[in-house]
Amino acid sequence: MKHIRNFCIIAHIDHGKSTLADRLLDSTGSVTDREKQDQLLDSMDLERERGITIKSHAIQMDYNYKGEQYVLNLIDTPGHVDFSYEVSRSIAACEGALLIVDAAQSIQAQTISNLYLALENDLEIIPVLNKVDLPSANPEEVTDDIVDLLGCDPSEIIHASGKTGFGVDNILAAVIERIPPPKGNVDEPLQALIFDSVYNPFRGVETYFRVINGSIKKNQQIKFIATGKTYNADEVGTLRLKQFPRTEIKAGDVGYLITGIKEAKEVKVGDTITDAKEPTKNPISGFEDVKPMVFAGIYPVDTEDYEELRASMEKLQLNDASLVFVPESSAALGFGFRCGFLGMLHMEIIQERLEREFDMTVITTVPNVSYHAFTHKNPDAIVIVNNPSDLPDPSTLNRVEEPYIKATIITKSDFVGNVMSLCIEKRGMITNQTYLTPERVELNFDMPLAEIVFDFYDRLKTVSKGYASFDYSPIGMRVSKLVRVDILLNSQPVDALSALIHADNAQNIGKKMCEKLKELIPRQQFDIPIQAAIGAKIISRETIKALRKDVTAKCYGGDISRKRKLLEKQKKGKKRMRQVGNVEIPQQAFMAVLKLND
Amino acid sequence: MSGIYIHIPFCKQACHYCDFHFSTSINKKSELVNALVKELEFRKDEFKNQVVETIYFGGGTPSLLTIDELRLLIDTVYAHYNVVSNPEITLEANPDDLTNQQINKLANTPINRLSIGVQSFFEKDLKLMNRAHNAEEAKQCLEEATIRFDNISVDLIYGIPGLTNENWLKNIETALSFNIPHISSYALTVEPKTALETFIKKGIVDDVDEEQAQAQFYLLVEELEASGFVHYELSNFGKPGFFSKNNSAYWQGKPYLGIGPSAHSFNGNQRSWNVSNNSKYIKSIDKSILPSETETLTQMDKYNEYVMTGLRTIWGVSIQKVTNEFGDDFTKHLLNQSQLFINQQLLYIDNEILKVTQKGKFLSDGIASELFKVN
Ligand SMILES: Nc1nc2c(ncn2[C@@H]2O[C@H](COP(=O)(O)OP(=O)(O)O)[C@@H](O)[C@H]2O)c(=O)[nH]1
Ligand code: SF4
Ligand SMILES: [Mg+2]
Numbered sequence: 016m017k018h019i020r021n022f023c024i025i026a027h028i029d030h031g032k033s034t035l036a037d038r039l040l041d042s043t044g045s046v047t048d049r050e051k052q053d054q055l056l057d058s059m060d061l062e063r064e065r066g067i068t069i070k071s072h073a074i075q076m077d078y079n080y081k082g083e084q085y086v087l088n089l090i091d092t093p094g095h096v097d098f099s100y101e102v103s104r105s106i107a108a109c110e111g112a113l114l115i116v117d118a119a120q121s122i123q124a125q126t127i128s129n130l131y132l133a134l135e136n137d138l139e140i141i142p143v144l145n146k147v148d149l150p151s152a153n154p155e156e157v158t159d160d161i162v163d164l165l166g167c168d169p170s171e172i173i174h175a176s177g178k179t180g181f182g183v184d185n186i187l188a189a190v191i192e193r194i195p196p197p198k199g200n201v202d203e204p205l206q207a208l209i210f211d212s213v214y215n216p217f218r219g220v221e222t223y224f225r226v227i228n229g230s231i232k233k234n235q236q237i238k239f240i241a242t243g244k245t246y247n248a249d250e251v252g253t254l255r256l257k258q259f260p261r262t263e264i265k266a267g268d269v270g271y272l273i274t275g276i277k278e279a280k281e282v283k284v285g286d287t288i289t290d291a292k293e294p295t296k297n298p299i300s301g302f303e304d305v306k307p308m309v310f311a312g313i314y315p316v317d318t319e320d321y322e323e324l325r326a327s328m329e330k331l332q333l334n335d336a337s338l339v340f341v342p343e344s345s346a347a348l349g350f351g352f353r354c355g356f357l358g359m360l361h362m363e364i365i366q367e368r369l370e371r372e373f374d375m376t377v378i379t380t381v382p383n384v385s386y387h388a389f390t391h392k393n394p395d396a397i398v399i400v401n402n403p404s405d406l407p408d409p410s411t412l413n414r415v416e417e418p419y420i421k422a423t424i425i426t427k428s429d430f431v432g433n434v435m436s437l438c439i440e441k442r443g444m445i446t447n448q449t450y451l452t453p454e455r456v457e458l459n460f461d462m463p464l465a466e467i468v469f470d471f472y473d474r475l476k477t478v479s480k481g482y483a484s485f486d487y488s489p490i491g492m493r494v495s496k497l498v499r500v501d502i503l504l505n506s507q508p509v510d511a512l513s514a515l516i517h518a519d520n521a522q523n524i525g526k527k528m529c530e531k532l533k534e535l536i537p538r539q540q541f542d543i544p545i546q547a548a549i550g551a552k553i554i555s556r557e558t559i560k561a562l563r564k565d566v567t568a569k570c571y572g573g574d575i576s577r578k579r580k581l582l583e584k585q586k587k588g589k590k591r592m593r594q595v596g597n598v599e600i601p602q603q604a605f606m607a608v609l610k611l612n613d
Numbered sequence: 614m615s616g617i618y619i620h621i622p623f624c625k626q627a628c629h630y631c632d633f634h635f636s637t638s639i640n641k642k643s644e645l646v647n648a649l650v651k652e653l654e655f656r657k658d659e660f661k662n663q664v665v666e667t668i669y670f671g672g673g674t675p676s677l678l679t680i681d682e683l684r685l686l687i688d689t690v691y692a693h694y695n696v697v698s699n700p701e702i703t704l705e706a707n708p709d710d711l712t713n714q715q716i717n718k719l720a721n722t723p724i725n726r727l728s729i730g731v732q733s734f735f736e737k738d739l740k741l742m743n744r745a746h747n748a749e750e751a752k753q754c755l756e757e758a759t760i761r762f763d764n765i766s767v768d769l770i771y772g773i774p775g776l777t778n779e780n781w782l783k784n785i786e787t788a789l790s791f792n793i794p795h796i797s798s799y800a801l802t803v804e805p806k807t808a809l810e811t812f813i814k815k816g817i818v819d820d821v822d823e824e825q826a827q828a829q830f831y832l833l834v835e836e837l838e839a840s841g842f843v844h845y846e847l848s849n850f851g852k853p854g855f856f857s858k859n860n861s862a863y864w865q866g867k868p869y870l871g872i873g874p875s876a877h878s879f880n881g882n883q884r885s886w887n888v889s890n891n892s893k894y895i896k897s898i899d900k901s902i903l904p905s906e907t908e909t910l911t912q913m914d915k916y917n918e919y920v921m922t923g924l925r926t927i928w929g930v931s932i933q934k935v936t937n938e939f940g941d942d943f944t945k946h947l948l949n950q951s952q953l954f955i956n957q958q959l960l961y962i963d964n965e966i967l968k969v970t971q972k973g974k975f976l977s978d979g980i981a982s983e984l985f986k987v988n
Contacts, residue, residue: 540957540976563823564830565979568799568848570925571671572618572863573877576884576908579917582982589983 016267018083020194021225022141023090023105025133026115027123027484031145034177035115035186036074036091042183043076043087046256073211073223073269075253080191087190088225088254088269090210096125096486097358099132100305101211104285106132107301108210108225108269111139111194113186114165118144118152118174121160122451123484124425130164139194140165141173143186148176160452197267205229205237205288206295212282214333220276223254223269224288227299230265231272236291240298241283245291246274279336305337307355308418308489309362309468310401312343312380312511313369314351316591316602320375321350327373328352331365338365343402347511347595348378353402356382359468378593381514381608384465387416387492403499403513409550416492418464421446424475425457426483433478434458441466442517461490463517470609500525500554502532503546504598511595514608526555527611535604538562543598615660616667616859617690619649620873621675622891625709629743629812632804634875634889635673641891645873646682648898650689652872655901657693659880660870665694667701667859670724676706680718687723701764701858703728709746711754720761727758728766728797728857734787735780738773741818742801743808755791764855766795771833772826773801774819781829785836794855798833799848800826827975834971847925847974864922866915883909913986916943921981929968930984943986950984 026032040046072091077084092105106112112133116122133140142161144154158169173189175182207224215221224231231237231251238245250273252260264270276282285302289295315324325342332338338361340352356362362382369375386400394413400406406415422443426434428450435445435458443460450456467487475483498521502512512532516524525547532545536559543559570578591602623642624635668690670683678686683704690696703726704719711729719727731751733739739747758765767788771781788796801821803810812818834844842850846864849857862869871878874894877886885907888894897904910918916939923930936944951967954960959973959980969977 540959562979563827563975564800565976566847566925566974567978568802570847570863570922571860572869572871572879573875573886575863575877575879575918575922578978579914579921582921582978583917583985583987585979585982586985586987590987 016199016265017196018085019088019197019267020085020111020190021088021090021109021197021267021269022111022113022190022194023092023109023133023138024113024115025092025102025106025126025129026145027117027120027125028095030115030117030120030123030126031177032091032115035113035143035145035175035183036089038177038180038183039087039089039187040074040076040256042180042187043078045074045076073254075255075259075269078187078191080188085191086268087187090225090269092129095358095360096128097308097356097360099128099486099488100303100357101284102129103132103136103301104208104210106138107136107285107299108208109136109138110197111141111190113190114140114142114161115145116142116157116161118146118154118157119149121153121157121455122164122425124423124457124486125484127164127425127457128423128486128488140167141186141189141193142167142171143173143175143182145175145177147174148179148181156452160455163451199226199228199266201228201230201266203228203266204293204295205231205235205290206297206299207231207288208299209239209282209284209286209288211284212279212336214279214335218273220274220279220282220333221258222272222274222276222282222288224272225269226264226266228266228295229290230263231270231288232263233261237272237274238289238291238294239282239286240289240294241286241302241304242281244281246276249273249275277333279333282336284336305357307337307339308358308384308464309356309382310353310385311356311362311382312345312348312351312378312402313340313354313366314345314348314378314380314511314593316376316378316593318349323373324351324369324375324377327369327375328354330373331368335365337361345380345511347509348380348593351378355385355401359472376591376602378511378602378605380511380605382468382606383515384418384463384468386418386495386497386515389413389415400515403515404510406497406499406515409498415495415497417495417497419461419490419493420464420467420487421490422460422462422467422485422487423457424460424483424485425451425455426479428454428456430479430482431456431458434475434483437471437474437478438462441471462487463493463495464489465515465517468609470611498549500528501548502528503544503548504532504536504600505543505596506546507596508548509595509600511605512607521549522554524608524611525549528608529555529557531607531611532604533557533559535601535607537592537599537601539598541597615663615665615867616669616862616869617653617660617665617694618669618671618859618869618871618876619653619675619686620871620876621645621670621672621678622874623677624672624674625677625707625745626743627808628745629741629808630801630804632807633673636891639677641895642677643682644895645891646678646685648895649686649873651898651901652903653686653689654693656870656872656903659878660694660868663695663868665690665696665700667703667862668696669703669705669859671705673705674707674710674730675704676710676715680722683719683722683724701726703766703857703859705730707744707746708750708754711750711758713757716754716757716761725762726764726766726857727762728768728795729754729758730768731755731788732768732770733773733776734784735776738770738776741773741775742770752787755788755793759791759793763794765791765793766797766851766857767791767793769796769798769833770801771798771829772821774821776825776829778825778828778832781832782836785833789836789840794852795857796837796842796850797848797857798850800830830975831971834974843927845927847977861926864926865928866919866922878905883907912939912943913988915939917985917987920947920984921978924967924969924977924981924984927968929963929966932962932965932967946986947984954980954983 076087092102206228207226211223235248287298339355343353388398443462447459496518545557547555592599837850875889888904
């Protein structure tokens, strides 16, 4: 155990975590030239394209330091707030963390929130000032920021560049010298932490774990404490670029496990693996069943594809345990599913994966958070509202509670005013304001989660000219004034366009929704009135004028192929529309509420 | 049966609405004509097995060519292609070029059809569109042209901002008073990056109005049909025997050879088009390289084109032909997709031929798109 080091890299998005991980793999000879590829640990296509780590990953490296051979386990953490629970479990599997700070950007919201997670878990922090090669790097000032944040000595900060490879050897030396080796007792009953799982279509679910005490052996009978299920450890091994089967993984080390589990749901991140016959008495603390934060309907564009959509969602769930869904039906859209997501990014990823991996074109309805409603008749019983149609009739409603979060925003002092007015518009209440340096301010707000869902990130970026970073954590439910805004097309309510909105914003949002829909819904051969209503009261209206002319006058030799292509494009667009009554509604109109300020 | 289209990319001045390919600097004209001659010569093999029935000078403004230049081009066609004995040879011409003297000269060439860009008989409309001629010239040239040519087409534009229905009817009547056998008529369309678009954006000119265009379209159809014209294509009306043969070829999927910058060609399977730049065109032809791009049509492309062009014409979309050329799947698709429009009385089936109704005519692109097959 003396020669094992378990560490993770924590950083704000884009500060260079993936690039630096690549350099560590190079320097330890963990990849051959042939295997080299940028952002090696980001294995999903989507991760590479979006440049963010969605899943956690782990890799083992060998490193010879001062004549001794070490095993380094690098556990990469997801880079987005939607996945913060997974980040916390990855951190819990380590003794140390590299805290990467971009030498031009300095400390950002995610740097801080991840740092707190690491400190809660007593990790040794190695601060790394990254991207020192950048002409815009500002090492002196950023060093001061880091010193202020950590209370460390400036000499403890390692200067590095993931791009040039500068400083990588110093980082590796620090990992060995400063991060303590794992403690643990091989002779105690097995106690291992699950920090991630990956679905492999051929081998079932691969569980990634860190052994705290005891050891896990091939063909051992093991038990997952939270789910209570037992399995045979068909295969255990360490995670190299390829998997490396072993007969035993001992306390302090990191590895993978294959048991023939077919559904990701059975493997819960944060769960404890123990021996089936001689179980540990101490499950690892901090386990939580991850709860979805955002709910939306997912419907097939073509009603006939419902069963296929179900099959695709089930397959997705096999490898994404945080996706939950139940069947629901909508008068407008027919049969579909109410799905729960960790956040908006997670929702986008699911939608994109459905399209890419399963060729399913879907309509996603307006997302909402999960509310608690209480009726006069039964003022203590929670009615869970995950769908606008679940909201009890206003006359029977005693009260509604909505989820709140604590938001952490770091911005330049120039933008404090803008950020504050945005957060106040979003019903936020400021709870704290700290000047990290004269130019950089940390702001804390208590805010309704629902307001983050509706175009918050984009607006925050705009009002701060990009100089604001943001992170949040849930802080419970609070009483709220909620109404359901319905949309009527051609005087017919379209349930899939309904949205739950705070009463004070309903008028304004109803108006903007009508305007946005007018823009998005193509004109048809008849006038289409659009109305927004709360109950029977119409709060806004617009009309999509009938299409009178839909033909180009000239169609001679040169026009034919140009025009054919134009009409083909139009037809393709129509394939993504849904006929509701006699109105055709494009896919994106169902999400219009999210883009009201564009 | 096939046609040759020759593009003459010059105009005296730019009409505000126009997005065609032309240049107002006429100094390259003779160089260009030589290039056209050369292109005609070296593409002759593409048309080895074709009989040329129509020759069409389009533009731009082909009436800017001298009689000698026109003759040279026609002679070149005759020298290298197999031309029928009574070809339709059309010259697009603008009224300001059609002086009495020029009309007489043209009548002595093999050109036997004039397509005259009148657009309107009102000064106000002509100014708004920045046409090079005035209302008087329009009437004058028609008077003379009708003496020397039987086969004349007049272009008229409707939906011009400020053009009342009353004035539109007057325009139609004026054209009819010359007893011409063919009228092409277009709705004024605001194309991207034209002067017209800019003026509308700046508020200098009122935007075009769909309701006005629709009303004027149906006035036109009514008036011309009452006067014995057949509405044989969305924008074209002809007395029996006077349909444009050249243009009909486009809508019936017949092959044509397009000569000159920006001209398009079709050989039944491939569409190709020359570069839209006069100097590049001349330079390339000079090196005996055809500056063109080609696209090969798939069955689906061909079906889509047939539906799109067919619906614009009185020949419609023949269900039999779809079955024969594309197969049952396409027929099934076509019939399925048409049903909704048949119910809405925008399409109808007459003798196994699918056509747009009067009501559907002004919506026919949208309808065609719905009948398309796409991946
Ligand atoms: N100049 C410079 N650019 C870097 C360095 N490290 C990463 N980058 C760039 O910064 C961006 C974000 O890097 P990435 O590793 O994906 O960051 P992550 O989001 O923290 O994983 C990419 O465009 C990298 O090429 C560095 O040391 N120097
Ligand atoms: S004369 Fe014809 S081609 Fe030339 S600018 Fe006017 S409309 Fe366009
Ligand atoms: Mg990354």
